[in-house]
Amino acid sequence: MDKYKKKKTIKKWLSFINLEKLSGKSQKAIQSFESYIKKLTYDRALRLFLFAINNETKSLRHLDSQLVNPDLRKTFEMDEISYSQLSRALKKLDTSVLMEIFSQLLLLVHQQTEGQKSEKIYLVDSTTFSFSQPSYPWAKFRKTKSGVKLHLSLCFMEDGLLHPEQFGISNAVEHDSDHLEVFVNKPEATYVFDRGYLDFDRFDKMHSDGYFFVTRIKKNTITHVLDEFEVKKDSDVVSDQLVILGKKKDTNKDKPFRVITIERKGQSDLRLVTNKLTPKAEEIGKMYKSCWQIEFFFKHIKQHMTIKNYYSKSEDGVVNQIILAMIVYLLMLLIKLELGLKQTIFQILRVFRAVQFESYDYFVRIFDPG
Numbered sequence: 001m002d003k004y005k006k007k008k009t010i011k012k013w014l015s016f017i018n019l020e021k022l023s024g025k026s027q028k029a030i031q032s033f034e035s036y037i038k039k040l041t042y043d044r045a046l047r048l049f050l051f052a053i054n055n056e057t058k059s060l061r062h063l064d065s066q067l068v069n070p071d072l073r074k075t076f077e078m079d080e081i082s083y084s085q086l087s088r089a090l091k092k093l094d095t096s097v098l099m100e101i102f103s104q105l106l107l108l109v110h111q112q113t114e115g116q117k118s119e120k121i122y123l124v125d126s127t128t129f130s131f132s133q134p135s136y137p138w139a140k141f142r143k144t145k146s147g148v149k150l151h152l153s154l155c156f157m158e159d160g161l162l163h164p165e166q167f168g169i170s171n172a173v174e175h176d177s178d179h180l181e182v183f184v185n186k187p188e189a190t191y192v193f194d195r196g197y198l199d200f201d202r203f204d205k206m207h208s209d210g211y212f213f214v215t216r217i218k219k220n221t222i223t224h225v226l227d228e229f230e231v232k233k234d235s236d237v238v239s240d241q242l243v244i245l246g247k248k249k250d251t252n253k254d255k256p257f258r259v260i261t262i263e264r265k266g267q268s269d270l271r272l273v274t275n276k277l278t279p280k281a282e283e284i285g286k287m288y289k290s291c292w293q294i295e296f297f298f299k300h301i302k303q304h305m306t307i308k309n310y311y312s313k314s315e316d317g318v319v320n321q322i323i324l325a326m327i328v329y330l331l332m333l334l335i336k337l338e339l340g341l342k343q344t345i346f347q348i349l350r351v352f353r354a355v356q357f358e359s360y361d362y363f364v365r366i367f368d369p370g
Contacts, residue, residue, distance in 0.1 A: 006359060007359065007360045008356070008357055008358065008360065009352065009355055009356045009358055009359065009360045009362070009363040010051070010075060010356040010357060011075065012335075012360040012363075013331050013332070013335060013352070014047055014050065014331070016105055016108060016334050017046070017101055017104070017105065017331075018104065019042070019043060019046075019101075021104065022097065022100055022101070022104070023100060025096070026094070026096065026100050029094035029096065029097050030042040030094075030097065032094075033045075033089075033092055033093065033094065036088075036092055037088060037089050037092060039081070039085060040078075040081060040085060040089055042093075044076055044077070045086075045089045045090075045093065046093070047076055048063065048076060048081075048086070049089075049090060049093075049311075049320075049321075049324050050324060050327065050328055050331070051072070051076075052066075052306065052311075053305050053306045053324050053325055053328050054305070054328050054331075054332075054349070054352075054353070055353060056304065056305070056306050056309075057306060058306070059311065060083050060086040060087055060090070060311050060312075061083045063086060064080070064081065064082065064083045064086060067079070067080045067081060068080070071357040072357075075357065086311075087311070087312060087317075090311055090312050090317045090320055090321070091312055091314050091316045091317045091320070092316075093316075093320045095316065095319055095320060095323065098320060098323040098324065098327065099323060101327055102323060102326055102327050102330065105327060105330040105331065105334065106163075106164075106165070106330065108330075108334055109163050109330060109333060109334065109337065112334065112337040112338070113157060113161070113337065119188075119189070119190065120155060120157075120186060120188075120189040120190070121155070121156045121157075121189070121190050121191075121192060121287060121290065122153045122154065122155055122156070122165060122183070122186070122189055122190070122191050122192070123153070123154040123156055123162075123192050123193070123290060123291055123293060123294040124151075124152070124153050124154075124180060124183050124191055124192070124193040124197065124294075125152060125154075125176075125193065125194060125196075125291070125294045125295075125298075126149050126150060126151045126152065126176045126179070126196075127149070127150050127152075127298040127302075128141075128147050128148070128149050128150075128172045129147055129148050129149075129150065129172075129302075129307060129318075129322070130145050130146070130147040130172070131145070131146050131147065131310060132145070132146065133145055133146045135313050136313060136318070139171055139172065139315070139318070140171045140172070140173050141171065141172040141173055146172075147171070147172030148169055148170065148171060148172055148318060148319070148322070149170050149171065149172045149174060149176075150167060150168075150169055150322060151167060151168045151169070151170065151176065151179040151183075152166075152167045152294065152297075152298075153165045153166040153167065153183040153191075154293065154294045154297055156192075156290055160293070160344075162293055162297065163329070163330065163333055164297070164326050164329065164330070166182070166183050166185075167326060168182065169319050169322055169323075176196045176197060177196065177197045177198075177199060177202075180193065180197045180202065181202070184206060184211050186211075187209070187210040187211060188210065188211075188212070189211065189212065190212040190213065190214060190276065190287065191206075191211060191212070191213045191214075192213070192214045192215065192288055192290060193215050193291075194215065194216055194291065195215060195216045195217060195218060197215065198215065198216075198217065198218070200245050200246050203245070203257065203273070203275070204255050206275070207255065207257075207275045212274070212275055212276050213274060213275060214272060214273075214274045214276065214284055214287045214288050215272065215273060215274075215288075216270065216271065216272055216273075216288065217245075217259070217271050217272070217273045219268065219271065221245065221246075221271070222245070222246055223241070223243040223244070223245060223259055224243055224244040225241050225242070226241075226242045226243060226244065226256055227241065227242040228240070228241055228242075229241065229242070229281070232282075235281070235282060236262055236263045236264075236285075237260060237262055237263075237281040237285065238261040238262065238263050238269060239259075239260070239261045240258070240259075240261075240281040241258070241259050241260075241261075242256050242257075242258055242277075243256060243257060243258070243259045244256055244257075245257055245259075245273065257273050257274065257275055258273065258274050258275070258276070258277055258284075259271060259272065259273050260272045260273075260274070260284050260285065262281075262285050270285075270288070272284060272285065272288050300329075300345065300346065301325050301326075301329065304346060304349065305325045305328055305329070306321070306325070307321070307322065307325055329345070332345055332348060332349055332352065333345060335348060335352070336348055339364060339367065339368075341367055343367070351363070351366055351367075
């Protein structure tokens with residue numbers, strides 16, 4: 001760790017991003033940004049916004065005032081900057097460049113986690129970010145509210161390790177199911193999603209295209225039982241059946257699926273449908289129950305990454321802030337992976353914030369005093 005003794009923790013964190021390796025198109029966008037925002041380079045603007053999101057900075061005015069901190073000034077090699085300059089910079093950040101940075105970091109995550117699990121499980125869901133309608137009239141949602149929706153595919157691996165794999169941002173009125181087909185693109189992987197994506201024709205297509213899925217069906221979904229599988233007496237699995245879904249029994253007879261009914265204390269039974277025939281019913285139930293992990297992820301970015309406070313009222317500014325939050329998460333995950341830390345992302349984040357202007361060697365020794 002000698003090479004890190006003098007490097008500040010925050011600089012190590014940011015060093016995973018390599019702007020020089022971005023595409024020619026992104027390089028041109030960066031040049032365009034710097035010709036428009038003359039007093040702020042793209043690199044400094046990016047680092048400032050990532051710092052702000054990671055530290056739950058409440059507003060751009062708050063970020064402006066934080067620049068009185070000599071450590072922050074020295075690290076980013078800049079003096080004070082006005083709120084209006086920061087506001088223009090956030091809106092002017094090219095979304096496609098931010099997405100390429102996200103992809104660059106995602107590749108590093110893939111390299112760090114390669115071989116950790118043979119079967120990939122992707123959790124698919126969405127969450128809505130709401131704000132006042134008068135201030136955000138472009139974000140159509142309800143009569144009294146505006147909002148945008150984050151559609152997410154989250155890769156779930158062993159030991160609770162997870163990361164955003166793919167995402168899209170839309171107006172909150174857009175239906176979830178419109179985004180599922182974009183996310184389903186890795187044959188042999190298993191996609192787990194809730195019944196908001198329920199579509200029998202989509203199930204048929206996913207099955208024929210070589211994708212596995214686990215999802216929930218409604219209590220009144222019509223099923224035609226073809227076969228019954230044995231279930232353990234001491235299990236919460238009520239039944240495990242091979243069925244044909246829907247009313248059209250004859251036309252769908254060559255496309256059977258598996259429906260597993262699971263008993264839940266104090267709640268109605270859970271009915272799951274899947275095209276995975278080999279795993280035990282209990283394993284299928286465990287896959288579906290992993291859905292809570294994506295809710296945990298949404299809670300994390302909303303509570304700990306400034307998504308509850310918006311830096312801009314423009315569409316570009318809001319979208320950019322959400323993408324920046326995804327980048328921030330990957331940066332912290334890369335620290336966790338590089339050091340092989342067992343602590344959660346939030347536990348690492350709390351320590352990181354406390355010592356971000358100290359040496360990276362000092363940060364590492366907190367987790368490994370020996």
